[in-house]
Amino acid sequence: MKFRNKLIAFLKLVFPSTTPEVVLFFAFLTAYGVLGSMIAVNYRIIFDNRIPWDAYFSFDNRAIVMTGGGFERHPLANYFFDVIRMAGREFSGGQYNDDFRLFLAWCSALTVSLSMIQIYKYLRTIVGLPVYLCLFLVVFFSLFSTSLLLSFTPETYTYTLFLLILFNYYAALKIREDKKIPTAALALATVSIGGLTITNAAKVFVPVLLEKGLFRSWRKILNAFVRSLTAVGVFVILYLSRLNFDIERIFTKTAAQYDKFSNPKVTPFWDMAVSWFWGGNILFPGFVIRDYHNAKGFEYKALFMDVYNGSLPYVFCGLLFILFVLGCVRNFRNSLVQILMLSFLVDVVIHIVLKFGLHTSYIYGGHFIFAVPLILGWLLCSFRENRTGLMSVLSVLILLFVFLAINNGVRMKEFFYFLEAYYK
Numbered sequence: 001m002k003f004r005n006k007l008i009a010f011l012k013l014v015f016p017s018t019t020p021e022v023v024l025f026f027a028f029l030t031a032y033g034v035l036g037s038m039i040a041v042n043y044r045i046i047f048d049n050r051i052p053w054d055a056y057f058s059f060d061n062r063a064i065v066m067t068g069g070g071f072e073r074h075p076l077a078n079y080f081f082d083v084i085r086m087a088g089r090e091f092s093g094g095q096y097n098d099d100f101r102l103f104l105a106w107c108s109a110l111t112v113s114l115s116m117i118q119i120y121k122y123l124r125t126i127v128g129l130p131v132y133l134c135l136f137l138v139v140f141f142s143l144f145s146t147s148l149l150l151s152f153t154p155e156t157y158t159y160t161l162f163l164l165i166l167f168n169y170y171a172a173l174k175i176r177e178d179k180k181i182p183t184a185a186l187a188l189a190t191v192s193i194g195g196l197t198i199t200n201a202a203k204v205f206v207p208v209l210l211e212k213g214l215f216r217s218w219r220k221i222l223n224a225f226v227r228s229l230t231a232v233g234v235f236v237i238l239y240l241s242r243l244n245f246d247i248e249r250i251f252t253k254t255a256a257q258y259d260k261f262s263n264p265k266v267t268p269f270w271d272m273a274v275s276w277f278w279g280g281n282i283l284f285p286g287f288v289i290r291d292y293h294n295a296k297g298f299e300y301k302a303l304f305m306d307v308y309n310g311s312l313p314y315v316f317c318g319l320l321f322i323l324f325v326l327g328c329v330r331n332f333r334n335s336l337v338q339i340l341m342l343s344f345l346v347d348v349v350i351h352i353v354l355k356f357g358l359h360t361s362y363i364y365g366g367h368f369i370f371a372v373p374l375i376l377g378w379l380l381c382s383f384r385e386n387r388t389g390l391m392s393v394l395s396v397l398i399l400l401f402v403f404l405a406i407n408n409g410v411r412m413k414e415f416f417y418f419l420e421a422y423y424k
Contacts, residue, residue, distance in 0.1 A: 013170060016117050020131060024120060028113040028142060036105030036152035043419040046101045046152060052294055055423075056303045056415075058360040059155050065104065069156060075239045076195030077156055084154070104154040111162045112151040116142055118165040119373055126172045126336060127377040133394075134377075140401050141373040143408055146281045146365030156196045157366030163193045164200065165370050168343070171207035172336050178212045180223070186231035194235055199350055200367060201235065203343045210335040267307060272358045275307040277351050279317040280362030281369040283404055284411035285309070289418065301422040303415070305362050316403055319396060324372060327379030337378050344371045 011017075016025040040046050045055050053060040063069060065085055068078030084107060092099035116138050123134040141147060150158040167189045174181050186204060194201025205228050214220050240247065275285050286306040293299045308314055331337040347368040351361045376397065383390035 013173075014114070014166065020135075021117050021120060024135070024138065025113055025117050028116045029109060031142075032109035032112055032151035033106060035148075036109045037102060039152050039419065040101035040105040041098050043423040044098075044101070045419055045423040046105055046154065047096060048300075048423075049096050050294060050296075050298045051300055054292055054302045055300065056418075057149065057305060058363050059149075059153055061154055064156060065154050071243060073198055074156055074196055075198055075242065076191065077197075078242070080159070080196065105152045108153055108158045109151050111158050112147060115162040115165050115370070116147075118162065118169050119370065122165070122169045122172065122374055123377040126169065126176065127374075127381050129377055129381060133380055136397075136401075137373045137377055137380075140376075140397070140404070141370070143401075143404050144282045144365070144369060144372075145284045145362070145408060145411075146369050148408060148412065150366055155363075155366075157363065160193065160196050160200060161366035161370060163189070163196070164203065164343075164367065167193065167204065168207075168339065168370075168374070171339065175207060175211060175335060175339075180211055181207060181227070183227045183230050186227055187234045190231045190235045191238060195238070197367065199346070201232075202346055204231070206342045206346075207339050209342075210338055212335075267359065269355075269358075271307045272361070273352055274314065274317055276305060277358060277361040277364075278321060279308065279313060280305050281365030282320065282372070283313055283316055284408050285313065287411070287414060287418070301418075303418050304360075312403070313407070316400060316407075320372070320400055323379060323393065323396065324375050327375040327382070330382040331375075331378045334378065337375065340371045340374055344368050 016022045036046075047061055047065060048055065049062065051061075052063050055061065060069060064074075064077070065081055065088075068074055068076075068081040071078075084104070088100045088103040088107075089095070091103040119141055120134050120138045123129050123137055124131065129137075146157075146161070150161060170185070171181060186208070189204045190201050193204055208214075208224050208228055211220070211224065214224055279285065284305070285308045288304050288306045290302050290304060291299065292302040308317075328337065328341050347364065350356050351358050351364065357364060380390060380393060383393060
């Protein structure tokens with residue numbers, strides 16, 4: 001009976017469990033599914049066995065699907081994508097054809113749709129916003145460039161987005177009830193989230209630091225340390241077993257990857273931070289096309305994001321950033337907001353301070369951009385006793401929503417022009 005109750009609780013946690021959630025889920029699944037199906041059936045960009053990486057926006061679709069990516073950044077992703085690939089081949093009759101691409105696209109559509117439900121659950125259950133505000137913020141987030149791209153892209157970021165939002169919601173439930181996060185949950189989150197992208201493993205332990213009364217008792221500190229050490233130990237053993245415990249390979253490969261992806265580019269630092277790290281994961285900039293080839297001489301066109309051209313996109317990014325910071329400031333003492341802030345800060349350090357992958361940081365949004373609708377939710381919540389303030393913030397958000405919908409709609413149309421020209 002205890003196991004049955006835990007299973008039911010888990011299913012309610014992960015999947016839609018109320019009427020609004022079910023309706024919202026199927027609405028997103030239909031929209032994203034149609035988008036992904038159009039791309040998968042009519043174009044070969046989602047998966048082309050001749051193109052290992054960078055067909056669009058530096059996503060490594062083929063490399064990820066076939067191998068799980070490099071072990072130094074995606075230590076356990078190969079096991080996950082082995083299952084995805086084998087299931088896809090069963091669906092396609094063993095061929096890497098349009099049916100295979102269709103399967104991959106629907107896996108992504110399903111995962112991102114579930115991510116939207118997790119955002120809704122958090123806003124409704126944890127923040128306590130009314131349904132109409134929850135729906136507004138979820139639809140707002142669904143139009144982010146990250147959400148649109150990951151809805152048909154078979155990449156680690158697609159699944160990391162879902163897992164990170166799910167864990168944040170789960171951790172918020174525990175902390176709100178003044179409960180500890182169990183060792184098994186920490187281990188499972190570390191293996192799944194850190195296994196897909198190793199730097200995200202650190203975010204699993206942020207909620208542990210903010211458990212109630214942690215630093216007021218040595219017993220609680222020791223308990224948290226043991227739980228965290230056990231979770232890390234499980235992850236490390238699985239990671240090293242994949243490499244036959246060759247630790248030197250990890251440091252050598254990691255150093256090479258950092259050197260490769262942190263070199264400064266021609267684009268000014270501030271513009272990379274604004275146009276790609278912050279804005280590129282929300283509001284599509286313009287696109288540029290470059291000539292690429294694989295190691296065997298096959299030539300293809302690759303699409304990348306340019307910096308913003310014109311003042312309006314920068315105004316959009318600035319206003320949204322101000323609202324984001326305001327949400328952090330007005331809820332600074334809230335431990336649940338502190339979790340989101342610290343998790344977001346991890347990526348700021350990696351991409352802004354250390355400059356790792358800053359020149360293509362528009363692909364990393366699945367690791368952190370979900371914090372935006374959640375922080376905005378807390379911002380709206382902070383004005384619940386101030387109707388004037390609430391309507392002012394909501395008015396700005398509605399204007400940003402309209403601009404986002406128009407801009408990203410136009411850019412997606414341009415994306416289809418690119419597909420029609422080079423990936424028919």
